[in-house]
Amino acid sequence: xxxxxxxxxLAITTLITFAACKKKDSTTTNPTPPVTYGVISFHLHTNISxxxxxxxxxxxxxxxxQDSLFYATNSVFHTNHFINIKLDTAxxxxxxxxxxxxxxxxxxxSGQYILKYIGAEGPYIIGSVPTGxxxxxxFNVGLDAMANGMAPGSMSSANQVFPSGTGSTFNVFxxxxxxxxxxxxxxxxxxxxVNAGTGYNTMLVAGFADTSANQSGQYMHFxxxxxxxxxxPITVPISLPAQTMTNAGQTSVxxxxxxxxxxxxxxxxxCDYGQLLKGITNFKTQNSVxxxxxxxxxxxxLIKHIGTMFHYEYN
Numbered sequence: 001x002x003x004x005x006x007x008x009x010l011a012i013t014t015l016i017t018f019a020a021c022k023k024k025d026s027t028t029t030n031p032t033p034p035v036t037y038g039v040i041s042f043h044l045h046t047n048i049s050x051x052x053x054x055x056x057x058x059x060x061x062x063x064x065x066q067d068s069l070f071y072a073t074n075s076v077f078h079t080n081h082f083i084n085i086k087l088d089t090a091x092x093x094x095x096x097x098x099x100x101x102x103x104x105x106x107x108x109x110s111g112q113y114i115l116k117y118i119g120a121e122g123p124y125i126i127g128s129v130p131t132g133x134x135x136x137x138x139f140n141v142g143l144d145a146m147a148n149g150m151a152p153g154s155m156s157s158a159n160q161v162f163p164s165g166t167g168s169t170f171n172v173f174x175x176x177x178x179x180x181x182x183x184x185x186x187x188x189x190x191x192x193x194v195n196a197g198t199g200y201n202t203m204l205v206a207g208f209a210d211t212s213a214n215q216s217g218q219y220m221h222f223x224x225x226x227x228x229x230x231x232x233p234i235t236v237p238i239s240l241p242a243q244t245m246t247n248a249g250q251t252s253v254x255x256x257x258x259x260x261x262x263x264x265x266x267x268x269x270x271c272d273y274g275q276l277l278k279g280i281t282n283f284k285t286q287n288s289v290x291x292x293x294x295x296x297x298x299x300x301x302l303i304k305h306i307g308t309m310f311h312y313e314y315n
Contacts, residue, residue: 038259041123119187209283
């Protein structure tokens with residue numbers, strides 16, 4: 001009987017050991033797959049309208065919204081009449097870009113600064129991000145304090161944007177005075193640097209406005225320069241909602257490994273200067289606005305309106 005008990009104990013011990021080994025094998029995890037990346041960009045339209053394909057009712061007549069390549073022309077509604085607007089300069093900086101994935105994650109792109117200028121819709125390279133589907137974006141219009149304090153051209157070569165057409169690069173803190181678009185047309189880029197004490201303009205908008213009651217073509221030049229002071233640059237946070245079939249005609253922008261600098265994924269946005277200039281009536285004198293504090297009503301209005309001028313292009 002003693003021998004039998006020993007055999008039984010050994011048998012039970014063997015079964016327990018075998019079961020424990022089997023359980024350990026069943027919980028073995030596979031290695032995490034490597035993260036893959038693709039390049040994403042902005043495709044930015046310069047408009048004077050709330051929607052590219054909408055109509056403004058002008059004394060009972062529909063006025064189609066224009067999306068001109070270099071010289072956007074249209075009307076901004078006011079309480080008494082329309083003011084026809086023509087833009088020849090429409091530029092601003094973008095920084096602090098954060099892309100929001102449909103899986104709930106976010107990707108902050110650091111060290112990339114974009115100078116959007118009239119005449120070039122894109123691609124404006126954001127950067128290389130993990131592959132996936134991105135449903136929304138947030139960013140700042142304007143520069144952070146570090147970038148605003150740098151002298152023109154002193155930033156590293158990484159802080160460049162790929163303009164439309166040629167595929168060449170340039171430093172956004174020392175841009176060329178002229179460029180050629182993707183369709184071979186020349187365009188101009190106005191200097192954004194003010195001086196060492198101010199730094200760079202957050203936004204620079206210039207053009208002509210017909211303020212006559214009967215819209216007889218009496219255009220007056222205007223220029224708005226929005227800037228802060230050195231270590232206190234003016235930045236306006238923009239946070240767009242998730243894309244939907246209603247506001248974008250799609251629910252996300254897909255990024256795959258096939259998206260490279262030469263063929264980036266694109267997030268299409270409308271930059272609506274009609275919203276920026278809405279309610280402005282004093283176009284008859286040239287305005288140079290460089291507020292350090294909220295002491296200028298005109299500056300306050302323009303800065304407030306920057307936050308309303310972006311929406312998705314409906315694809």
